[in-house]
Amino acid sequence: MLGAAATWTLPIFLEKTFFALDAMAAEALTQSATGKDGTILVVLQLAGGNDGLNTVVPFGDDAYYRARPRLGLAADKLLKIDNHIALNGKLSGLKSLYDDGHLAVVQGVGYPNPNRSHFRSTEIWQTASDAERNENHGWLGRYFDNQCAGCDPTVGVAIGDEMPQAFAAKNPTGVTFSRPEQFRYRSSSREEDFFRQLNEPGEDDARSTIAPDGASIGNLAGASNGGASTLDFLQRTALDAQLSSDKILEIARKYKSTVAYPTTQLGASLNIIARMIAGGLTTRVYYASQGGFDTHAGQIGAHERLLGDFNDAITAFVVDLKQQGNFERVLLMTFSEFGRRVQENANGGTDHGTAAPMFVLGGKVKAGLLGKYPSLTDLDRGDLKFNTDFRSVYGTVLDQWLKAPSQSVLGRKFAALPLLQM
Amino acid sequence: MNMLPPLPTSKWNEATAAHLLNRAAFGGTPEEIEATRRKGLALAVRDLVDVRSETAELPPPKWAHPRNIAAIRMEAREAKANPDAENKKRELRMMEGEEIVDLRRWWLERMMNGPAPLLEKMTLFWHGHFATSAQKVRDMYWMWLQNDTLRRHALGNFATLTKKISRDPAMMIYLDLQQNRPVHPNENWARELMELFTVGIGNYTEDDIRESARAFTGYRLDLTNQQFRFVPRQHDPTNKTFMGHTGPLDGDNIIDILVSKPACAQFIGRKLWRYFVEDEPSNAIVDLVAKTIRAHGFEMRPVLHEIFSSAEFYSERAMRAQIKSPVQYIVQTCKQLDAPLPSPIVAQNAMRQMGQLLFAPPNVKGWDGGKTWITTSTLLFRYNFANYLINGDAILPPGAGGKTAGPGFQRPLQRGANQIRRDPIDVAKLVPAELRDRPDELVDLLSARLFQTRAGDKERATFVQYLEARKPDTSDATMRGLVHLMMSTPQFQLA
Numbered sequence: 001m002l003g004a005a006a007t008w009t010l011p012i013f014l015e016k017t018f019f020a021l022d023a024m025a026a027e028a029l030t031q032s033a034t035g036k037d038g039t040i041l042v043v044l045q046l047a048g049g050n051d052g053l054n055t056v057v058p059f060g061d062d063a064y065y066r067a068r069p070r071l072g073l074a075a076d077k078l079l080k081i082d083n084h085i086a087l088n089g090k091l092s093g094l095k096s097l098y099d100d101g102h103l104a105v106v107q108g109v110g111y112p113n114p115n116r117s118h119f120r121s122t123e124i125w126q127t128a129s130d131a132e133r134n135e136n137h138g139w140l141g142r143y144f145d146n147q148c149a150g151c152d153p154t155v156g157v158a159i160g161d162e163m164p165q166a167f168a169a170k171n172p173t174g175v176t177f178s179r180p181e182q183f184r185y186r187s188s189s190r191e192e193d194f195f196r197q198l199n200e201p202g203e204d205d206a207r208s209t210i211a212p213d214g215a216s217i218g219n220l221a222g223a224s225n226g227g228a229s230t231l232d233f234l235q236r237t238a239l240d241a242q243l244s245s246d247k248i249l250e251i252a253r254k255y256k257s258t259v260a261y262p263t264t265q266l267g268a269s270l271n272i273i274a275r276m277i278a279g280g281l282t283t284r285v286y287y288a289s290q291g292g293f294d295t296h297a298g299q300i301g302a303h304e305r306l307l308g309d310f311n312d313a314i315t316a317f318v319v320d321l322k323q324q325g326n327f328e329r330v331l332l333m334t335f336s337e338f339g340r341r342v343q344e345n346a347n348g349g350t351d352h353g354t355a356a357p358m359f360v361l362g363g364k365v366k367a368g369l370l371g372k373y374p375s376l377t378d379l380d381r382g383d384l385k386f387n388t389d390f391r392s393v394y395g396t397v398l399d400q401w402l403k404a405p406s407q408s409v410l411g412r413k414f415a416a417l418p419l420l421q422m
Numbered sequence: 423m424n425m426l427p428p429l430p431t432s433k434w435n436e437a438t439a440a441h442l443l444n445r446a447a448f449g450g451t452p453e454e455i456e457a458t459r460r461k462g463l464a465l466a467v468r469d470l471v472d473v474r475s476e477t478a479e480l481p482p483p484k485w486a487h488p489r490n491i492a493a494i495r496m497e498a499r500e501a502k503a504n505p506d507a508e509n510k511k512r513e514l515r516m517m518e519g520e521e522i523v524d525l526r527r528w529w530l531e532r533m534m535n536g537p538a539p540l541l542e543k544m545t546l547f548w549h550g551h552f553a554t555s556a557q558k559v560r561d562m563y564w565m566w567l568q569n570d571t572l573r574r575h576a577l578g579n580f581a582t583l584t585k586k587i588s589r590d591p592a593m594m595i596y597l598d599l600q601q602n603r604p605v606h607p608n609e610n611w612a613r614e615l616m617e618l619f620t621v622g623i624g625n626y627t628e629d630d631i632r633e634s635a636r637a638f639t640g641y642r643l644d645l646t647n648q649q650f651r652f653v654p655r656q657h658d659p660t661n662k663t664f665m666g667h668t669g670p671l672d673g674d675n676i677i678d679i680l681v682s683k684p685a686c687a688q689f690i691g692r693k694l695w696r697y698f699v700e701d702e703p704s705n706a707i708v709d710l711v712a713k714t715i716r717a718h719g720f721e722m723r724p725v726l727h728e729i730f731s732s733a734e735f736y737s738e739r740a741m742r743a744q745i746k747s748p749v750q751y752i753v754q755t756c757k758q759l760d761a762p763l764p765s766p767i768v769a770q771n772a773m774r775q776m777g778q779l780l781f782a783p784p785n786v787k788g789w790d791g792g793k794t795w796i797t798t799s800t801l802l803f804r805y806n807f808a809n810y811l812i813n814g815d816a817i818l819p820p821g822a823g824g825k826t827a828g829p830g831f832q833r834p835l836q837r838g839a840n841q842i843r844r845d846p847i848d849v850a851k852l853v854p855a856e857l858r859d860r861p862d863e864l865v866d867l868l869s870a871r872l873f874q875t876r877a878g879d880k881e882r883a884t885f886v887q888y889l890e891a892r893k894p895d896t897s898d899a900t901m902r903g904l905v906h907l908m909m910s911t912p913q914f915q916l917a
Contacts, residue, residue, distance in 0.1 A: 119557040119828075123785055134614065136787040153798045162774055163799065165784060176799040183799065185910065186806045191903050194888045195805075198881055198911050230701070230743050233793055234801075234912030241798035297508050347507065 039364075039401050042273060042286045042332040043140070043166065044266075046310070048293030049118065052339035052356025052384075054303055055091070056105055056373075060084035063342075063376035071299055071344045081105075085373060090307040093315030094359065101367040102318075102327075103359060104419050106393055108374040110355035110386025114338065118294070118352070121337040126165035128391050128410055139394055140285055141169030142409045143402065148173070153240040154247065157276060158287035159269040166287065174285075175244055180252035180272060184245045199238040251279030259320040262312040266290040270317040278324045284402060293336060297347035314361070321363075328363035331401050331420075335390065341382055355386035358393055364401075366421045392417055425714040426732035434463045438736045440874035444917040445698050445744070446470050446730050447539035449754035452871050467730045471577070471723055473538040480536065483528045485521050486566040492645035515832060521562035522830040526773070526780050527766035529569065533753045534763055544576035544722065545569065546749065547697050549780070550788035552587050552619065554596040556781045557828035561592075563648060565781050568592040580690060580720040581681040584619060588673050589650040591643050597786065600643050604658040607635040614786055620677075621685040626665070633662040638673040681720060687712035690720075698729060700740045701792040707734060742875060745795050746917045748776035751804065754917065755811055755909070758871055760851045764811065767839045770830055775803050782828055796915065808909035812902050814844035849898045852905070858896035861889035864904075872908050873916075881911055 057073055058064050060083050065072040078086035079095040085107075087095050097103040113131040115121045129135035137145070140156060144167070148155050156174030158164050163176045177183040185195055255275040261267040269288040276283060290310060295303050314332070321327040339356025355374050374384035395406035395414040407413050429438065439459035443450040447470060450458065458466045498514075501507045533542045549572060556565050568590050575583035587593050588611070594600045597611040612635040616626040640657025643650065662671045665679055680686055691711035695703045703711075711729070718724040729735055746754060752772060756763050763769060773779045777800055778789055852871065857864045865885045869877040877885065888907055892900045908914065 117558055119555065127785075132609070132613075134618075134786050136785050136790065161771075163777070163797065168784065168794075170794075172794050172797045174797065174799075176797070183802060185802060186809055187906055187910070188899075188903060190892065191888070191907055191910075194884050194891075194907055195910055197884045197887075198907065230745060230793070230916065231912055234745070234796060234915055237796050237798060237801050238912050241802045244798055245802065 037329070038282075038284055039403075040277060040284055040286065040326075040330045041397060041402060042270075042288065042330060044332060044334045045164070045287070045289035046293050046306075046334055046336040047122070047289050047291040048295075048336070049121075049338045049340055049352055050293040050306075050336035050356060051295060051299065051303055051350055052336075052353075053342065053350075054299075055088050055307065056107065056357040057086045057088060058084060058373055058376060059086050061376050067342045067376065068344045070348055071350065081369060085369060088304070088307050090304050091311045093311045093318070094361070097318065097361050098367055102363060102365050103361045103367055104365050105369050106358045106360065106388055106417065106419075107369060107371040108355045108384065108387045109335075109358045109371070109390050109393065110338070110384075111389055111391070112386075114354040114383070114386070116338065116352040116354075118337055123165060125335055125337055125390060127168075128394055136168065137170060138164065138166035138168040139409060140164075140166045140174075140287070141172065143285070143398065143404055144173050145169045145171060146408050147402075147404050152244075152282050153237075154244045154281055154283050156285040156287065157273070157281070157283045159272055160287075160289060164287050164289070175248070177248075179268075180248050183248055185242070196242065199235075199242050247281065248276070251276055251281055255279045257320050259316050259323065261316040261320075262309065264309045264313060266309055266313040267316065270313050271320075274317055274320040274324070277321070277326050277330065295340070295349050296345070296351060297349040299344075299349040318361070331360065331362035331365060331397065333393065333397060334359045339384065342376055342379060342384060343382055354380070354383040356384075358390070360393065360397075360419055364421050366418060368418075370417055370419070388417070389414055393419070396420075424728055424731070425710050425717060426728050426734060428731050429463060429733045429736050431463060433733075433736065435459065437741065437875065438463075439466065441736060441741050442466060442470070442730060444754070444874065445735075446726075447543065448533050448750060449757055449874075449917060451757060451760065455874070463731065467727060470540040471727045471730065473541050473577070480532065482566060482570065483521070483524050485524070486563050488563060488648035490646045491561070491648060495645070515829070516834065518560065518562060518829045519832045519835050522556055522565070522781060523766050523770055523835060525562055525566055525569075526770050526830070527763075529780055530749070530753065530763055530769055533749070534756060540726070541573060541576055544726075545573045547694070548572040548576055548583065550697075550783060550791075551693065552590075552593060553783040553786050553788035554590075554592045554781075555783055555785075555828070556830075559592045559595050560829065561595075561648070562829075564592040564595070567648075569781075577723045577726070578721065580715075580722065581677060584615075584677050584681070585674050587619075588615070588638065588677065589641065591648060591650060594641060594643060594650070599638060599641050602635060602639055602641065603656065604636065604639050607632070607639070609635040611635070611638060615677075616680065618787060620680040620689065621683050622689040625683065625685040630664055633664045634671075634676045636660075636662055637664070637671045637676045641673065684712070684716075687715040687720070691715050694725070694729070696791070698726075699735055700743065742873070742916050744917050745792060745915055747789070747791060747795060748773050748778035748800075749780065750917065751776065751915075755808065759811060759847045759905070761811065761845075761847045764844060765842050767835065768810075768842050768844075771836075771839055772803075772807050774831075776800050776807070801915070804915065805910040808914075809906050810844070812847050812906050812909070814846045846898070846902060847905070849901045853901050858901065859893070861886045864889065865908075868905065868908060872905070873913055877908070878913060881908075881913060 053064065054071065054073055057078055059075045059078055073088065077089040079089060079091060080086040081098065094103055111124060111131060115124060115131055124131055126138050127135040128139035144155055153173050154175050156167055158167060158174060158176045159178060160176060161178055163174065167174045175183065187195060252275060255278045257271055257274055261271040266288065273286045273288060292306055318327065321330055335358055336356055338353055340350035340353040345351055371388040374387060378385065391410050392414040395410055396417045396419050398404045398406035398409055399416065400420050436455060436459055440455045443455060443458055498510065501510060533539065536542055554568055556562065559565055571586050571590055575586060597614055598608045599611040602608040602611065609631050612631045616630065617623050636658045640653050642653045642656065659670050661668055664671055664676060667679055688708060692703060692708045695707060695711050714728050715725050752769060764772065777795060783789055852868065853864065857867060865877065865882055876882065885904060885908060888904060
């Protein structure tokens, strides 16, 4: 479906190792985790704990204004969804998406026994674990492990300096970079050709390390020759690194967006993602984040600015995807480690809370308010009680969008939500 | 006496000596490997394992002393109405950031230049085992204090260490132990004590967790001096039934019971073997190591002595087959290049981008290690970081902050981090002048330094080709290019 998809001039033998498994997987019942025409998930983290109450505002509830004498947003500045709920005035682009039928707002999302530590709660969202359990692999990492053993290393792309914990896996795959130009081997040009020689598979991939004199010293049977398999693994990864680097750089060179993105970090991140999609990178999962949501003091200006940046970047991204003809293939989902306390604090800010809304948007998303807005008076230690488990959203996205069995990723089945047009 | 068959002395040579330094220390230069070889196996192992306890007494970072944080917090609360409160907070954050950057520097320097590399390596092992993150603890004195406790007991008794850790403020905060109340037990510590620290999953029941959580009540922190404090009236003194024992058990009783379980020696034995020897040990080996641990009553010194003297440790499948951890990569590379550590901010960014940031393990399970160190991104980063370590002028990817990155990554600290230059390596220290135009010999010499063995045939041919193509240029830049090429290989990732 992508007429503009880039073509690759890879030697045949590389092409094969790279894509053969992909083709095999395509014949399986479940969908493979890579593929140029597959659906795409973009996960957007709002780091720091986004204030859900001032994002999706329950302006119809007096309790909101009672709890927030200074931070409560005046009804006439809001973008109303119904007589009770409105979007923050900065979210004009999201409101249009809602009106056009492409934005779902899942209300009151959280999990049982909420943790109010940034670190721990982020970990819970990234690993999709119960609050009482520690899980070291991420939910997307488990998806990669389940769906794409041996497939294209660009199965997941995270924009940033550090692989998000959501990507942590038994066999970590996926690519992490802030700018495509970083994801390449840097050296003087006189080394470059030799570097390529070194990091391509040879005719005989014999183990290049040699044993110390006197062959086998140990005498207990080992599982396998650890060295050879580790070196094989490294050689494969080195080749993958080179190929995906070439591919990503080529796309970055070829595809420039005609849409003007805001000059924010999130704008830049979504711009890169849009270019990768336009270029036909076979990635199914992208990850980006926006920071700064930990608004303990002086929230009013800061939060509006954050939501404005968020709105503008998303708006540009959607326009871009529509121009490319890829809007139908992409689903973007936001999350934050927690919402904030209902009652504002003495510093004109809010403290760590619990449940908050998630946005899910895309060409195939069914618009609407899902779940129930949590009560502002029936609270748990001053915090909202969640009514939709975030893993219901993950599960629905896995089952219905990525076509991957959610149970094997999340450990159990969570109630599905009507997020998608069927 | 030895459970593990020892290495015949006839097998002690340059390769085995290099292997010992790679694993039981942070590698060595060719001169250090030769000196180790000359000592002989027995003495070489003894020098590493039997370090004098005074070596743990190196001075702490100058800011690492207890504070009255109860008073500091009170002051902050009173200042809340004050418009300066935010500035104060920002200042505190910056201080936290500077301290953690310094703490990371302090530890890397001990690994690099300290008198007891195995002690540091074992401290790192326990840091990954009793994983605790500054991101949650948020007090760098407490992070240092834990590191100090781990080091003091790193080569000592495992049960003693575990008891110390149950009273360690950083751990208590990390696993909510100080929130454990008789009426509202918090089971986080109790669960991980069993699942991750002693016997492993499948060797305890949910009842064991509930009962033992009650035994660990009364563990508190004294915020006026940042020390552990036991509060008897908050301790649940009633009977608990834990793994078949019934009585008014306390926390130390629980740890003693756990350590007496065969599963504990197996669990620690497997983990030790994976850390020092190979990713996938056979059950037969794990059984032997577990027996060794029990025979020595969980004293680490004699256990390590046996491991490093054993034939299995030097087996063909173990040698040159371990992927260097990011910390090992940084320290060992700087040693091999005869170059100083990179600046603290650069080192910190590099650790983070390679996936092993000291004092910030990803979660309570610590680092998985092995193949999980390597992804296409981290491998490319290693290749590019090598370029930086060698040539010093390449601009590294930023490793910029953002709140999620945790303490040490505040923007002001990070400013200009990607422009921190470094002196290129001194080629003369690595390459004798007379070998510069003798490609074959030069490549073999550098292979011994960088790989502790010959390069693979294909790689060796490529290195030689590079030098031939550069002829007659044998400048420092060409030599550094060669070193970079040699480090930009899968083989260099192994130790």
